[in-house]
Amino acid sequence: MAAQLSVQPSVTNVNPRKHITPQWVSLVSGGIAGGVEAAVTYPFEYSKTRLQLIQHGSTTKTNPLRLIAEVARQEGPRSLYTGCTTLIVGTAGKAAVRFVSYDTIRNALSDEHGKLSAGGGILAGMAAGAVESVLAVTPTERIKTALIDDAKTHRQFNSGIHAARVLVQRHGLPELYRGLVSTTVKQSATSAVRMGTYNILKEMSKQQGLSPNALTSFGTGALAGIVTVYATQPFDTIKTRAQSVQGAGIVDAVSSVMRDYGIKGFWKGSSMRLGRLFLSGGIVFSVYEQVSAMLAPVVRD
Template sequence: MATQISVQPSAGKIGPRKHLTPQWVSLVSGGVAGGVEAAITYPFEYSKTRVQLVQHGSVARKNPFRLILDVARQEGVRSLYTGCTTLIVGTAGKAAVRFVSYDTIRNFLSDEHGKLSAGGGILAGMAAGAVESVLAVTPTERIKTALIDDAKTNRQFKSGIHAAKVLVQRQGLSELYRGLVSTTIKQSATSAVRMGTYNILKEMTKKQGIASNVFTSFGTGALAGIVTVYATQPFDTIKTRAQSVQGAGIVEAVKSLMRDYGVKGFWKGSSMRLGRLFLSGGIVFSVYEQVSGLLSPVNFD
C-alpha cells in the first residue's frame, strides 16, 4: 500500500522517483486480504449484528465470546456462519475496490518522495469508502443483515442467493440498496479513519526506524482497527437497523435507537465489532502488504 521510491539518473542528476502501486496489484492483494479477514473474523460480525438487531426489552449478551458460545451450544456452530459466504464474497470485493481506490488516490496525492500527509490519507480513505459502498458493500451487507435477522425467527431465506431473489421479487433491485446512504456514510467514515490512522502509524514507525514486516503491519493495522471502532460505531449501528429484514429509513433507525436505548444505543455492539476490527485490521493490512510484495515487481517496504 506504500508508494515506493527509486533513485534514477536524469539529466546528469540523481533524484527520487516514486514508483506507483500497480492497480492490478492493489485489486488482487485487496481481494485476497479481504477474503481471508472475513473468513477468520466472521463470528464476531455475526454476534455484533445479532445484538444490534435486538429490540427493546429483549435479553442479549454483551460479551461477544459468551454470545458466540451460547449460539454455538444452542443453535450449532454452523449458525455462527449464517451469511458468511455472502460476507466473504462481499468483503473480498469491497477490499479489492477499497485498496484500488485508495492506492490510486494515494499515488495522486503523495509527494515526489512518495509520502502521503495525514490529511491526504484521510481524504483518500474517505473517497475509497464511498466507492466501495456503492460498488460492493451495500448489496452484500443488506443480504448478510437480512439473513442474520431472519435466522432469529422465520428462517424464510435458504441462502444468500435465495435471500437476494426474495428481496428483489418483493421490492425490486432497489431493495438490495436499502440503507445505501447510511452504509456510504459508515463506509466513508470507517475507511477514512482506518486508512488514515494506518497511514499515520506507518509513517511514525518509519520515523522511529522500526523495520516494516508482517508483525509491524499487523500491529499498526490492529491499532487502526481499535480507533476505527469507537470513532465510527454509531454509523454502523444505524446502518444495521436500516438493513434489517423489514428495513428502516435513517431517521426511523435513529429514532428507534434513541427510544430504546438512548445515546448509548449508538455504540451498541461495539465490543463485538472491536473483536473483529482488532483482528481484521491486523489481518487485512498484513496480508495485503505480503501479497502485494509478492506480486509487484517493486519491493514494498
C-alpha cells in the same frame, strides 16, 4: 602553456522516483486480504449484528461472548457462520475496490518521494469508502444483515442467493440498496479513519526506523482498527438497523436505537466490532502488504 581543462562531475538524480502501485496489484492484493480477513473474523461480525438487532425487552443474551455461546449451543456452531459466504465474497470485493481506489488517489496525492500527508490519507480513505459502498458493500451487507436477522426468527431464507432473489422479487432491485446512504456514510467514515490512521502510523514507524514487515504491518493495522471502532460505531449501528429484514430509513433507525437504549445504544456491539477490527485491521493490512510485495516488488528507477 598547456590548456587547463575543467572537468565537471556528472550530475545524476539521486532521488528515486516514487513507487506507483499498479492498479491490478491493488485489486488482487486487496481481494485476497479481504477474503482472508472475513473468513477469520466472521463470528465477531455475526454476534455484533445480532446484538444490534435485539429489541428492548428481549430475553436474548446481550453479553457478546455469552451470545456466541448461546447461539452455538441452541443452533449449532455452524449457525455462527450464517451469511458468511456472502460476507467473504462481499469483503473480498469491497477490499479490492477500496485498495484500488485508495492507491489510485494516494498515487496522485503523494509527493515525489511517495510520502502521503495525514490529510491526504484521510481524503483518500474517505473517497475509497464511498466508492466501495456503492459498488460492493451495500448489497452484500443488506443480504448478510437480512440473513442474520432472519435466522433469529422463522428462517424464510435458505441462502444468500435465495435471500437476494426473494428481496428483489418482493420489492425490486432497489431493495438490495436499502440503507445506501447510511452505509455510504458509515463506510466513508470508517475508511477515512482506518486508512488515514494506518497511513499516519506507517509514516511514524518509518521515521522511527522500523523495517516494514508482516509484524509491523499487523500491529499498525490493528491499532488503526481500534481507533476506527470507537470513532465510527454509531454509523455502523444505524446502518445495521436500516438493513434489517423489515428495513428502515435513517431517521427511523436513529429513533429506534434512541428509543430502545438511548445514546449509549449507538455504541452497541462495539466490543465485538473491536475484536473483529483489531484482528481484521492487522490481517488485511499485513496480507495486503505481503501479497503486494510478492506481486510487484519495489523497482528503483
